[in-house]
Amino acid sequence: MSKEHSHIISTIVEHKPGVLYTVSNLFRRRGFNIENISVGPAEEVGLARMTIMVRGDDRTIEQVIKQLNKLIDVIKVTRLNPEHSVTRELALVKVNAVNTKARSDIINYADIFRARVVDVSPDSLMMELTGTSDKIDAFINLMKPFGVKEVARTGKTALSRGAKSIIIDD
């Protein structure tokens, strides 16, 4: 058996009610684990792109892809090569900023990480940050001493590099 690792699966699905249920139900039923999933409209009206991170060995991933392909509402399934694709996540991080020193330290860190301050209150700051998941983890770790109040992360989304694109059949 080959080793388990994370895989990025990019799927084009019919953008209609119930499709997320159908896809997530397949993972549950067959015992595949979703590490994270992100969904949004694709380039063509009526279609959505689901980016799913799955952990498993090669044989499991092959089954995941084949089973996804069997779903009628799934139009295209591709496995992205992590080395030839761009993977990003967006996070909103709310941190305690009770004094001027804390506030300026936080803003300094934010600059280094290219995070933007998107909300300010007398006691807190909210930052918006995009990047790889590792970068977001690192930023949140740095914020911990100040007191992280809330974190919202979108989960990863991804596209392959270069001019090539997933061809959606008619």
Added chain:
Amino acid sequence: MKKMTGAQALIESLEQEKVEVIFGISGGALLPIHEVLCDSNIRHILARHEQGAAHAAEGYARASGRAGVCMATSGPGATNIVTGLANAYLDSSPLIALTGQVNTKSANTSYMIGRDAFQEADIIGITTPITKYNCQVKSPAEIPKAVKTTFHIATTGRPGPALIDFPKDTQTGKAEMDFSDNLKIRGFKPNTEPHPVQVKKAVKLLLGAERPMILAGGGVIISNASPELLQLAELLMMPVATTFMGKSCFPENHLLSMGNIGMHGTMLANIMILEADVLLAVGTRFQDRSTGNLDSFCPDAKIIHIDIDAAEIGKNVEVDVPIVADAKPTLSLIRQQLVHKIKKQEDTPWIKQVKEAKEKFLSEMDLGKCELSSPKLLRELRRLLPENAIVTTEVGQNQMWAALHFQAIKPRTFISSGGLGTMGFGFPAAIGAKVACPTCPVVDIAGDGSFRMTEQELGTSVTEDIPVIVVILNNSMLGMVAQWQRLFYGGRYAGVKLGNVPDFAKLAQAYGAEGVRIGSMKEFSDAMKKALKTEVTTVIDVPICPEDDVWPMVPPSKGLKDTIRGV
């Protein structure tokens, strides 16, 4: 374009799909459909329980090779067909369920579905994991396309069950209906033709094989590929073992037939398949009950795997030559390529070995000690029935004895719940098969436990004039569970004793059917002969030895090599 109600559009669509019969039970959320159905040529067969309707529709589908249709009202009607859908899903049968649903809107709110209305059940949510496709109609105008899409998906590629949910106001609402033929489903394009490179690889393996063997599954029956299978097997003189679902795809009275492999396969098939150096597996998913422990399943064989469902390739067994395609054209193409390269093989050492093994194992088969043992009864039943007779079974010992001792000769003449193992499947399936093939005798080989689960369909068979024969192998127990308790749980019976009730002959008579309890083989033969001539359903109650076991058997988690003959 025609203006009509949703219910009218549904019936017109069903007529276009050439539906002849719907098995179902009416109800509040189906009233508009039933109103239109009355004036249609489609026959509605009123079942006595929706589960019976679903199994009957599957029996119809498997006997005829066409879609079987069942219909149930919203809520409990719909949830009662769930077992039928799950059964059809695991046995890849084109079963189509039509369900009523509460209104999408009520008079004073913009929505009704989702408010837990009377007899509302989320049947789409419930059946998503056990259907190939399901959908809920949101407006009357969607109905023609929904029906066309559903029939296409259920019957094309690897068949499977599908469900359409019709909220009541989509049945009564009027719209301009478009019945045109153009159907575009972007996410559904099954591949039927084999890839030439893969076929070439398969041919090369078969040409080099010294001990080739075929493992044929239910896919061969679904694809109507029995003639092609027979021709290929005879060309290379390859012995043919079948999976349980494959039973009847190859004539079991043929020299090359090895019978079923699996937990209760024949000794012959289970032992010989391990000898093969090339295994041509077609239309099978290598299910655990067929293969036994995979570590010792055909370790030395190169495996060619033909299946129309790409997801079955490599799911359970790693194979050497995968071919994703329909069995029929693939077997035909393999044969065409072989026929120029090879002379018909008659007396290879392999065939000699197979013949000797067959003689040995057949002479050693355990037929039981009692006069009325199930193996003997089933052999007598085969003698009494014509080749075109259709046999259905229930689930448990009756089913495994039937697989071992009732020879199936023609495709689609052995119909049983293989994947899900649904007790109560056989009797309603027999009713459905009889509707599909009214000139064939249809016999349900039953156990007393299973028959009790859907016996109320006696009402259907009598009032709708669908005569079938039920042979109950009656041991007053849940026999297969009892067998396991005897073998693996120290012989302590728990939850298996059904007692000698009811009197099945009287039960049949209470429904207006014929019922008889027999006490000898002679009485059995006489009762069968009479039943074959009678125009009403007959129940033949046969008391068998209560503690007979089904042999041979592969113990749980063991491999086919560990098949035991008996204790």
